Amino acid sequence: MSNLKVVMRRLFAAAIGAAVAVSACAPAVSREQSEQEIALAMLDYVRPGVEGAASRQLEAGIVIWAEASGADPRAGGPEVVDQDRPIKVWLYSGGVWSEPADMTGAIQDYYDAYVLASGARTWAIHSFAITSLAASGTEAEVMLNSMCGGLCGMGVLHTLRRDTAGGWEFVKEEMIWIS
Numbered sequence: 597m598s599n600l601k602v603v604m605r606r607l608f609a610a611a612i613g614a615a616v617a618v619s620a621c622a623p624a625v626s627r628e629q630s631e632q633e634i635a636l637a638m639l640d641y642v643r644p645g646v647e648g649a650a651s652r653q654l655e656a657g658i659v660i661w662a663e664a665s666g667a668d669p670r671a672g673g674p675e676v677v678d679q680d681r682p683i684k685v686w687l688y689s690g691g692v693w694s695e696p697a698d699m700t701g702a703i704q705d706y707y708d709a710y711v712l713a714s715g716a717r718t719w720a721i722h723s724f725a726i727t728s729l730a731a732s733g734t735e736a737e738v739m740l741n742s743m744c745g746g747l748c749g750m751g752v753l754h755t756l757r758r759d760t761a762g763g764w765e766f767v768k769e770e771m772i773w774i775s
Contacts, residue, residue: 625758630733634726634756635661637764638738639686642722645742646688649720656689657720658706660699664725669739669753673773676739676751677725679703720744727753734758739772750774 639659646657663681665672682699687706696702710719724740736756743749755768 625733625762627729627733630729630736630758631726633758633762634729634736634738634764635684635724637756637766638724638740638754641766642740642742643693646720646722649718649744653718654720655718656687656706656710657722658688658703659686660703660721660723661685662723662725664727664739669727669737669772670770674723674741674743674749674751676727676772677723677741679723718744736764747775 638661642659646654646659649657660677660679660682661684663678663683665676665678667676669676680700682703685696685699685702687694687696687702706719706721711721721743722740724738726736727739728737730736734757738754738756739751740754741749741751751772751774753770753772754766755770756764757767759765
């Protein structure tokens with residue numbers, strides 16, 4: 597074997613070894629951190645729609661990050677997101693976002709004031725749940741339900757992937773239900 601081939605093989609082996617060593621030394625991202633990052637990516641995803649609708653006619657909006665119910669997201673409807681088990685809630689009213697301490701109470705208050713109240717009020721509820729997260733923490737599926745009235749809503753299953761900078765990008769969406 598020529599000296600050039602031997603050198604090339606050794607360089608290749610060294611490069612592979614270095615890549616494995618570097619990836620093994622890279623700090624692992626915990627599941628909790630991945631979930632927090634995904635939740636913020638989802639909030640950033642729905643925020644422009646809530647704020648845009650508010651500038652027109654929406655009085656208030658709510659975004660709910662909740663536990664997944666365990667139902668198959670591809671076979672289910674809004675019940676895939678268990679709003680009875682909120683992880684975090686964001687309210688938008690008067691041009692201001694807030695995070696209520698009493699999440700369950702805030703959800704009920706929102707339903708009472710906007711969804712169940714008589715009169716033609718405009719409302720928006722976005723709720724999401726992380727339905728799967730790869731063990732590597734690099735890919736996730738998130739069910740997002742967006743509802744704005746009795747026959748105004750849809751559920752979309754989003755696939756997100758961690759990019760090389762550590763952010764999350766939306767790589768696929770699948771319509772699950774619509775009304």
